[in-house]
Amino acid sequence: MSDPVVRADALDLTFRTGDGPVQALKDVSLDIGRGEFVGFIGPSGCGKTTFLRCVAGLETPTGGTLTVNGMTPDEARRARAYGYVFQAAGLYPWRTIGGNVRLPLEIMGFSRAERARRVRETLALVELDGFEKKYPWQLSGGMQQRASIARALSFDADLLLMDEPFGALDEIVRDRLNEELLGLWDRTGKTMLFVTHSIPEAVYLSTRIVVMSPRPGRITDVIDSPLPRDRPLDIRDTPEFIRIAHRVREGLRAGMDAA
Amino acid sequence: MIDRPFLSAPGAGIGRSGRVALWVRARGLSVLPVLTVVAALLALWYLACIPMNAAQSVTDxxxxxxxxxxxxxxxxxxxxxxxxxxxxxxxxxxxxxTQARPRLPAPHQVARELWATTALVSPTSNRSLIHHAWVTLSATLLGFVIGTGLGIVLATGIVHSRVMDLSVMPWAIVSQTVPIIAIAPMIIVVLYSIGIEGILPKAVISAYLSFFPAVVGMVKGLRSPDRMQLDLLRTYAASGAATFLKLRLPASLPYLFASLKIGIAASLVGAIVGELPTGAVAGLGARLLAGSYYGQTVQIWAALVAAAILAALAVGAIGVIERITLSRLGLRL
Structure with missing residues (x-):
């Protein structure tokens, strides 16, 4: 394996709050290689989102080391090394879908022709071709979230950080988007960090599942998925899948009991 | 909907609450109630004329x-x-x-005066209300532009600098607690002493009143993007200028328009008040003053109604600009 994309070593993060310090991350060590799809799962408060924000340089760890592409997270952020997808689509209501996908390209100074090409291509990638001129409110929640993924993909960073992107969607839409996301990952070969609190989602998507538990936020189990790379939706009924899901559930329960 | 934080911005409804609902109701249903209310108000006005003018009636x-x-x-x-x-x-x-100088003129007397001083005289004549309205309006617009510009600049500073937030905002609030009627003569005297007279002192008073809503609205509007929106731009390593132009400014527009509507009305009040202490010869304020000197109540009321019409037109014009701007921005809900 080449140099890891994300390398965390004994990462600590303590927030100062009005009620005293809160340890959001404790001794988190993890290496993520190129092209991996790593799912982070755990109850709320386990630090999975905080870890993602640390990788993105949006939070600063108070201990340990963290590198992204061999740089500090802040340098990586300035080098625009990753795309970030938030829980809510957060599209600008005053911009069309195309305009929203174009936003990072404008900020990063791509040429006009290049912007148009990339908007067209990434919208096609998330199967939103033909919606370029529509406004966000004209799209369903699922389509809005796909547009926000296109926005994160448009400048073609090798690393995609996704923070419960499908959390607000209903299960039917979520299933479809999960399937599409796997296809997208397969086509682009990007490294994915995906935060979720759904066990089936984590097992279905991930090549590696990181189970976390709260108070303090820490890793309790890391599961290498034996599932094949090509995963139809009904793989979720196979004994293999159910066995992994069971192990995740056990890990979550153990973490809760220990806390 | 969590991912559309700006659409329900305060002020989005000022002047036309619920565009769709209004549209539906305007198709015939709302005309009758509106006319009924107007008729009731006019009837009340006529009724009030009887006791108000009774002393003169009985003496005559x-x-x-x-x-x-x-x-x-x-x-x-x-x-x-x-x-x-x-x-x-x-x-x-x-x-x-029917009195020549009633304590409370009847609506038709005011209407007749309005008609006589707008339609029946040349707009350049000294007797023309259009002439006086234009004098006031020009000072209003100049002051409004200065005040709004100043307000936007101050709001930008306040949002970006904690020092400005702590130092400017309290003064802005204090400035609005000083009665304009007290400070207007001082502004005029001070400006006159350094050789500035004419439209500018009135515009300064207008600006004094209209910068405040612009500051308050723009501070609120520029701060309206939530943390996630700001984080998104941080993940792009966007500069402060890009964050301002691409996120904060467009997000603040619905707030700005709400402020503009308040600001233009305040500007008009400022310009009129600015005409009172100067003994100005032209302008709606001058008409009010002259009317009260000579007991010309009909003239006072005509000037008041003209000022109200002017304010309604100005606010309506901003409403039209708002609708066009926001719909071109796609904010049409």
Whole structure:
């Protein structure tokens, strides 16, 4: 394996709050290689989102080391090394879908022709071709979230950080988007960090599942998925899948009991 | 909907709450209630004219040797208008709406004066309300542009600098607690002493009143993007200027328009107040002042109504600009 994309070593993060310090991350060590799809799962408060924000340089760890592409997270952020997808689509209501996908390209100074090409291509990638001129409110929640993924993909960073992107969607839409996301990952070969609190989602998507538990936020189990790379939706009924899901559930329960 | 934080911005409804609902209702359903309310207000106005003008009506009748109660002028002086009107209902009602200098002019008298001083005289004439309205409006618009510009600049500074937030905002609030009627003469005197007169002192007073809503609205608007929106731009390593232009500014527009509507009305008040202490010869304020010097109540009311119409037109114009701007931005919900 080449140099890891994300390398965390004994990462600590303590927030100062009005009620005293809160340890959001404790001794988190993890290496993520190129092209991996790593799912982070755990109850709320386990630090999975905080870890993602640390990788993105949006939070600063108070201990340990963290590198992204061999740089500090802040340098990586300035080098625009990753795309970030938030829980809510957060599209600008005053911009069309195309305009929203174009936003990072404008900020990063791509040429006009290049912007148009990339908007067209990434919208096609998330199967939103033909919606370029529509406004966000004209799209369903699922389509809005796909547009926000296109926005994160448009400048073609090798690393995609996704923070419960499908959390607000209903299960039917979520299933479809999960399937599409796997296809997208397969086509682009990007490294994915995906935060979720759904066990089936984590097992279905991930090549590696990181189970976390709260108070303090820490890793309790890391599961290498034996599932094949090509995963139809009904793989979720196979004994293999159910066995992994069971192990995740056990890990979550153990973490809760220990806390 | 969590991912559309800006659409329900305060002020989005000012002047036209719920565009869709209004559109539906405007198709025939709402005309009758609106007309009913207007008619009721006019009826109330006419009714109020009777007791308000009763003293003059009864005195005129007594001079014309018509029997009135009470008989003696001294007794009548100690009575309220309402009591006089009740004692002499016929006399009071008959001449309540036709006096030359009534205490409260009837609507048709005001309308006739408005018509006579707009349609029947040349717009350049000194008697023309259009001329006076333009004098006031030009100062209003100049002051509004200065005040709004200043307000936006201050708001930008306040949002970006904690020092400005702590130092400018309290002064902005304090400035609005000083009665404009007290500070207007001082502004005019000070500016006159350094050789500035004419439209500018009035515009300064207008600006003084209109910068405040712009500051408050823009501070709120520029701060309206939530943490996630700001984090998104941080993940792009966007500069402060890009964050301002691409996120904060567009997000603040619905707030700005709400402020502009308040600001333009405040500007008009400022310009009128600015005309009062100068003994200005032109402008709606000058008309008000002249009317009160010479007891020309009809002229005062005509100027007041003209000012109200002007304010309605100005606010309506901003509403049209708002609708066009926001719909071109796609904010059409």
């Amino acid at each position: 009748a007594a001079r014309a040797d018509i029997a009135v109660t009470p008989d003696s002028a001294r007794d009548r002086r100690s009575m309220s208008g309402l009591a006089l009107a009740l004692a002499n209902p016929g006399v009071a009602a008959r001449s309540a709406f």
